[in-house]
Structure formats: structure tokens, C-alpha cells
Amino acid sequence: MSYEAWILLTASLVGASCGLIGSFLVLRKMAMLSDAISHSVLLGIVGAYFISQSLSGVYMLIGAGIVGLLTTLFVQLLSDKGVQSDAAIGVVFTFLFAIGVILLSLYGGNVHLDVEHALMGEIAFIPWDTLEINGVDIGPKSVWMLGFVLVINVLLTILFYKEFKISAFDPEMALALGIPVTFFHYLQMTMLSLTTVASFDSVGAILVVAMLIVPAATAYLLTDRLIHMLWMSIAIGVLSAFIGYYSASLFNVSISGAMATATGILFALAFIFSPLHGLLGKWLAQKNVRMEVKKG
């Protein structure tokens, strides 16, 4: 595969994983939690590096998974203790991120691990960081990691589709039916942390947030059915990846930044033109009503 194809594949995998789990976040009004997790996983990655002394993907996944869960736990804990939930999110992730940055600047000076990289990612280097098994080059590491996470996400979503759906739309009813809502909450949070950290290295924290929230919100404007929302959100994520990549190479700018911008442009289009919930659609519907009132 060519250099370009690998980058597009990586970005599409990010778009797909994020689009899937992001839809549930948007529906459950927990979008900002993804912002929090994507920042605080930095601490997990730094911590994993200090403990294992290696930059291997597995340790990073574990470290980030743990810190991601800790973030949700702390946020939950603070809101249970009466802190406004938005403030709770803000306090927790900035604190964890700050500790991560301090640790990194104290001890991580000469490691291949800098904050800037973690935030903005460097997708352009992905194709060169390949995985070798028995001396055979089987493609970039990130592609394998992202592919693995995507498979897990898809399997879990298929397996627990009904449970996820009910707890997204009607958590009280889910509880009444005896569905362990808390368990599924933390399951989704684990999926979110894994997705975040797998995407982190390739596209950076900020694009992860964009890919998690924006395509899902765009799909939310286009359809009323969950299943459609899921595939649309995945498709929009992949589409943004393509648009972003080509415009980035056209203007010679940051690839992940351009992808984030592309998600924003697609959202703006849906916001205005969506037949269901867009400004134009609403305006047309209002106009129709007005005409009918006049007539009748």
C-alpha cells in the first residue's frame, strides 16, 4: 500500500471508531466527558512510560484505559458530592492533564513523548512506524491498534445494541428493566478510553474530540433512528478524514487540524441544510404551515 493509502486508512479507522462510540456520548449528553478523557489520557501514557520504561502500545493502552476510567470515576464522585457536573469535568481533566505535563517536563525531557505531539498528533509519520512479525513487515502499528479497537467496539455494540440503546434514550426504564446501567456506563467509558488512546498517537487529542463529537452530532441532525445515526456518523468521520487529508496536502498544513476543520464544515452544512433538523428544513416547514393557514 502507498504512503497516502496508509494515512487515509488510519484516519478512516479513527473516524469509524470515534463515530460509533461518539454517537452514544452525544445521545447521553456526555460529549464533554470525551474532551476530559482525551486530555487526561496524557497522564496515563506518561505514567505507563514511567512504569514500563517503554513506549509499547500495550502499556499505553492499559495506562490510558486506567486513567480514562479514573477520570469518569472522579467526575462521578464530584458530581455525587454536589459539584456541578460541568465544573466537575473541568476540574478533573485540567488537574490530571497538569500533572501529566509536569511529570513529562520533569523526567521525560529526552523521550520521544512530547505534549505537543500528544495533542496534535503526527499522522504523517504513521506509515513509517511499522510492526514486524518474524521479520515480515505487516503495516503500521497504529493501523493494527486502531483496527483492533474498532473490532472490539463494533463487536460490543452489536452484542449490547439493545442495552446501549435503552440506556441512551431512557436510563430510568433501563434500570426498571433490570439492565445494569452502571456496568454499561463504565463499559462505554472503557471503550471511549481505548478508542481515545488508540487514536491519540496518530491524530492527537484534539482531533479525537472532534471525531468523537462532531460527526455524531452531524448525524444526529440528519436522522431520528439510532442505527442510521451510527452508520452515518461513521461515514461522516471517514469522509472528513478524506477531505481533511487532501486539503491538508493541498495547502501543506497539519493533517489532523484539517480533518477537524472538515468535520466542522460538514456539521455546518448539516446544521443549515438538513431536511429534518436543519435551519432550512425548519424554515421550509414553517413556510408550508403558513401557506396552509392562509389557504384554510
Next chain:
Amino acid sequence: MKEFFLQFQDPNTQWVLFGTLLLGLSSGVLGSFALLRKQSLIGDAMAHAALPGVCIAFLLYGSKSLFWFIIGAAISGFISTWLIHIIVKKSRIKEDSAIGIVLSVFFGFGIVLLTYIQNESTGNKSGLDDFIFGQAASLVKSDVILISTISVVLLLLTTLFYKEFKIITFDPSFAKGIGLPVKWFDSILIIMIVLAVVIGLQTVGVILMAAMLITPAIAARYWTDRLSFMIILAGLIGAFSGGVGTLISTTTKGLPTGPLIIVAATSIFILSLIFGPKKGLLQAFIKHLKLRKKTALNQFLLSLYDLNEQSLHSKLFSEIEVFEKRKISKSLQQYVIKELSNKGLISVEDGQVSLTDKGLEAAYELVLNHRLYETYLMHELEFQEVMSHKEFSISLLTEKEKQKLYQLLELHGRKPVLVPNSLRAHKKKVFIHEL
């Protein structure tokens, strides 16, 4: 330690320290309003959204200038809040998603512009990266003067419009009712919050700037319920964190100031969370313990009364029997016996307890109230006032309703049979009269 003081004498350190102190003060003060208006995370969006503004200011002006950066950041910060507002108002996207969308897309676009500047421009662009993670050491005297001036103006404006901001924060509809131009003051407050955010960007960085707004304010919230105290306290906590963070960062080379300020502020928050007199964890725990003890005492009296009522001939019961009737935690059993006999409500003789006259009076009151409440709950819909357990008191019912409740009590056979001697004569009359 000696090195520490040497650093402190360095004029540049003094300037930076002065800047971070004022910065902490103004962001703490305005953060209080942001917090109370549930706009904490909008501060996060403003900070992230400032990045493209800074880049565009650089592209237009051509070189690094904090003044133009602040203007650019403030404009894009304000546009971001406006967009969040529009998205929430005009579509079914909820506020949290709207904040996430604006934050990530603006920041992504900022990164695009940043890389564009890095590739295209030949000028000095090193200053731009500072905005992402903050670089307090890069502050020069003129920067500090600019930041301080804006901080002072923000603080003055807050004092000037304190009353108006207070009303639009707590009761916007009331504010409208008394003829305040609510939208106008809303916009002023938002612009002030945006300014408080953007002047901190170079010191703390876009990612952590949200914490400068949120953390001191939420910490202050645990010490007071009054807005004026909260604002002052949040300002002081912000300034203190700013000072501590700056001083620690000067002691070790490579320690970033911004994150240290945030860690200092969060430590104060954690202390407040535990020890704060308003809703603090320790306070809540003590309250909980007290309530548990009080409940255990009441439970014991209720059980003992019930047992007395059921067997009219015997007045002595074993402790275990009473504890069994309404379960009381093992850890409290000894306390209950001791406390009640100290108060003279029960008398204890080798494991056997009985109510004293005084105890019977107390128990009677409890039982009567308890059973009235039970009855009330059974017929709740027939009464006008709907009360929760905490508020329930017979005195809240009207005379007519009171009589009805007593009748219902009699009907269900729940009228307490054992009437204490002191009340007997008087109470009987009351009952006869009422029934």
C-alpha cells in the same frame, strides 16, 4: 532555599509573579460568575477557540504582538460563545455537544493556521506555540503591564456592575421584570469572561485556562453561600495559586508555570472539598453521624413504646428484644442505652429496660407524630398540603385537616394507647373534644 530568594530578587521573576497574581485574581472573580451561570466549560471552549484568533492576528499584523493577539483571541472567543448559543438555540444539539463541536473545530482550525504560518512565514513565529501550553517565562515587562491593566479594568467593572451581574446570574426573569437590559449585561459579562480567559493564555495556555476560571470559584463555593464573599475568596485563591505556581516553577529548571498554578488551585479545591463548612465532606460526614445517632435513639424509643403497648401487663423488656424490633446497628447499641438512661428516659437493670415517666412522655410524642405521618401518607391525596418527611409536622395542617387525621388514626386503630400520666387528663379532653 538561598537560590529561591535569589530567583525572587530577579526583576523578571517579580514581573511574572505580579502578572500571575493579578491574572489569578481576575480569573477567579469572573470564574465565580461563569460557574454560577453553569458556563464553566464555555470557558474551556473560549480558550481553545482563541487559537485561530491569535493566528489570524499574527497573519494580519505580521509579527508577534500581545496586544493584537489579545484582540484576535477575544474576537474568536466571543464568536465561539455566540456559535454555541446559536447551535443550542436553533437545533436539537445539546449544550455539551455544542461546546465540544465549537471547541474542537476551532482548535483544529487554529492548528491548521499555525502550521500554515510555520510553513509560509519567514518572521518570528516562536511566540505562537506558547499559547497552546503557556509560557510564563516568556512574559516581558510590557506584556505584564498589558495583562495587569486589563485585569484591573475587569476588576473595576465587576465592582461597578456587581449588583446587575448578581441579579442576572441568580434571577434573570426578575432582572427583566425590574427593567434591567438583561441581554446587554449578559453580553458585557461574556466579553469580560472572554477577556479574563485570553489574558491568561500566554501564561497558562489554552488547554488549562479553563481551570483558572473553574477551580478557584468552585473551591470558594465550599466556604460561603454569599456571592460577595465567594467572589473575593475565589479571587484570593486564584491569586494565591498564581503566586505559588510561579514561585515553585522558578526553583527548578524546566518546570512549567501553568500546570503548577493549576495543581496549586486544585489542591486548594480538594482541601475545601474536605474541610469546607458549606457542604464539605467532613461536615457532611459529621452531620450524617449525628443524624444516625438521633435516629437510633428515636428508633429505640419507638420500639420500646410499641412493646409496652402490646403487652399491657409487663413493663420490662430485654435490650435484645427492643433492638430486634427495629434493627439498630451494633456499633450504636451501647450508645443508645447509655444516652437514654443518662437523659432519664429509660431505666436499665441487668439487661432489662423500661420506660420512665419522662421516657413515656417523649416516646408518646414520637409515636403519635410517627403514626400521624403514616396515616397522612396513606391518605396523602386527601390533604391539601403535600409534605415530605423532613417537613412533616402536624402544626402545618389546618384545624379541619388535623381533626380528619385524628379520625383516620382512630379508624386504623393506630391511636397510641399508652398516654403518659401528665398528659392523660388534658389529652383525653382534647381527644374527646376532637373526635
